Amino acid sequence: MNPGDGKYNFSDIEKKWQNHWEQNKTFSVSDESDKPKYYVLDMFPYPSGAGLHVGHPEGYTASDIVARYKRMNGFNVLHPIGWDAFGLPAEQYAIATGTHPAKTTQTNIDNMRRQIKSLGFSYDWNRQVDTTDEKYYKWTQWIFLKLFNSYFDETEQKAKPISELVKKLESEKLYVTPDGLLIASDPIQAISGEPIGAFKWFELDNQQQQEFLDSQRLAYEANVPVNWCPELGTVLANEEVIGGKSERGGHPVIRQPMRQWMLRITKYADRLVDDLELVDWAHSIKKLQTDWIGKSTGAEVDFAVDGFDETITVFTTRPDTLFGATYMVLAPEHPLVNVITTADKKKAVQKYQTAAQMKSDLDRTDLSKDKTGVHTGAFAINPVNNKKIPIWISDYVLISYGTGAIMSVPAHDERDHEFAKQFGLEIIEVVKPNNDKTIIPCFTGDGVAINSGQFDGLGTDEFKKQITEWLEDRAIGKKAVNYKLRDWLFSRQRYWGEPFPILHKEDGEIVALDESQLPLTLPEVENYAPAGTGESPLATIDSWLNVTLPDGTKAKRETNTMPQWAGSCWYYLRYIDPQNDAEPWNEEKEKYWMPVDLYIGGAEHAVLHLLYSRFWHKLLYDLGYVSTKEPFKKLINQGMILGSDGQKMSKSRGNVVNPDTVIANYGADSMRLYEMFMGPLEASKPWNMQSVEGVHRFLTKVWRLAIDIDTGRISSSVIDSPADEQTIKLIHQAIKKVGSDIENFHFNTAISQMMILTNHLVKLDSVPKQALKALIAILSPLAPHIAEELWQKLGEKNTLAYEPWPKYDELLAKEKQLELAVQVLGKIKDKIVVNADADEEQIKQIALASEKVTAAIAGKEIKKIIIIKSRLVNIVTE
């Protein structure tokens, strides 16, 4: 061995321990243990061709530190990783090159796995999941079948098997109304015997029964408007449409209804809001979800159309402003538009409807600074005062919210106000502010009713209550709730996704595959491009598409595939029992591991992924497959890592940092430490390569503290003798602070504290072995490779991974002597040193004895002396 050979060789050390952990299956975790469980989950990555980005390891490092810390504290820790591997990039690459997406995906997974492994995370690699693996998506399809075969029981507010609904219908506990609603045959509900106009189950023919059941399923088919590009022969996502043209090629895109699969997430809207109370998430994320769901309470009101039998129902949150409704607006797509439009207006209305159809949802909002609209020529009757009000159409009213129609109160709604100004419509004020005398042009707040007949003088809340009753008494309105949340459009016209386990019979009947027929795997195709008919490439594979059922009838497979969200909706459950081929997970194991104790991931998934998986979880809960109402107990969103220029990292800016480079130059431990040292986990912060060097220097310092770099053996200055008082104090302070900082996710200050301890230890002539061991132990969750290596060099045989977290003594961590600031009127005049156990009187005497203090208070009267033990003394003078 040559001088210097024993220096900190991170590459060898890190490789050595990564191999050691792998070969010894150090982090493979058992489902049976006496220890308390702890489930730490990372948002699993999409295996992109670009590989890992420095943003990924931030969350992964944080969760790994917690996982390792919890292991050392006696928990049985489940810490898995997997691959969210369906996705557009692999499919686009397939369209361009003909390479099977599975092949691209596998290459990318291999690369990303190598990168993740090179960071030394303590994942249980036996539990990897891959959403594109048919052994995995078999169960994604299984959950889809659960959705398809369930309905939502409104009275119990939970999902139930649709077979139970059939039983209730057959036994005539429920009837079906002509407009497809369920009503109870219960005598309380239907006082005078049989509900009028409702059908008993046997009164419906087979097709009607099927149609009715389909209308109740949590997964259903519907015609919904999509971005259809005839030129490209495909449906486009909203992001792929720019200014009404396709992003690629610039071809026109129209909003066209097409057959799509939908999931009835809206049935869970209330529970998705209410159960946020049960989880420990950042307030801002909860609010984001609540706003997304957008529950609003108000009333539905029927307006008669003058000269027609039809009525138009509107939804309003302000029924108290009914007297101010001076006109009405329908969405251009509203079905009654064509019925009520007068002959002289037909042309203009149709022109407007076509124009609206050409615009995407985004354009309808973004580009229109001025309100547009057309009068239909028809009039409605305001039910509160029988006034005739004009009916307009305008694209500021959305067909997909509420009833697709509004009553317009231009005096108290900004959008209506703007519209009325634009077209010179009447504005009547019906609310005045509570205390304000001045009339505000468009007052949208609560106040007191005016110009509202017998309701004048009522406060907004009271008015709402009374008018709703008034409407209900006359059967022209009722209380109603609406949500911004829409049913989830669940189908994509793509190849690279989970196929739906659904068959369409020739007579139109929809049949689900039996669970025993799963998985329904993807066929091989020649060409990955869309079929051109709005269908996926699957529609072009006749051998896969056409099926003959056992009874001889012919059917076609569903050619849509599921969106990328599907696989990520439940992966945290599969980790619990990833090899199980008989069921998605074992019940006992689920009870043991769930819920996820800590979930770390990017804030970009704050709404959709978390909402969708909560929805699926609630379905599974209702059906008895999972034991918790909510899947994720605690959620942390790591902030974004920016380039050194403070900008978002991107190829075009040339500020992307590749983790491989950092690991090659400084090692995984330095990388991990730096990611955590940058600042608070949840904040976004810029990368600075020089600071990486800083934490690297710290690790080198720890290494030299323990190791003689010439021999590579434990340094002769490390001795087995008791530490001095100061050292003991710093050790105990460090154990305490690092532990509590990890529990609170303050990794940056935990590292600072270890630096303080190390800076002290290197100054000592001899290093007490116990001090060194404590430092290594508390460093190990953050920088596990160097810690394991030093631990071993100190003669320890076992991995540090399950070594108990060092204990600290509160008394020993305390300062014996305290330095207090002495202030006069809040300004520091001097500092004094007192014993930690000094009482207030003693502190006072010492403080007043200070020359600088006596000088400062000379000639003044002392009014008060404030003593904050261990902090300061403040002398208040006249």
Next chain:
RNA sequence: GCCGGAGUGGCGGAAUUGGCAGACGCGCGGGAUUCAAAAUCCCGUCAUGGCAACAUGGUGUGGGUUCAAGUCCCACCUCCGGUACCA
């Protein structure tokens, strides 16, 4: 526009939640070691004035509460993130 979050040295950030502002790290300046360099170590580093002890000011801006404010209250400015006519 609306809703969140944040503004602290040259930079990243600390500050027991109302109690010594700037911990820790980067950078920078000076020094030691070295033939020299790298590495390492030591000293300094908020601003202004002063050789210095020290004094004064200082946490986006303006006001307020308090013995005491980065922290609490009111108004405003800037940046970042989300959202987009949801009646």
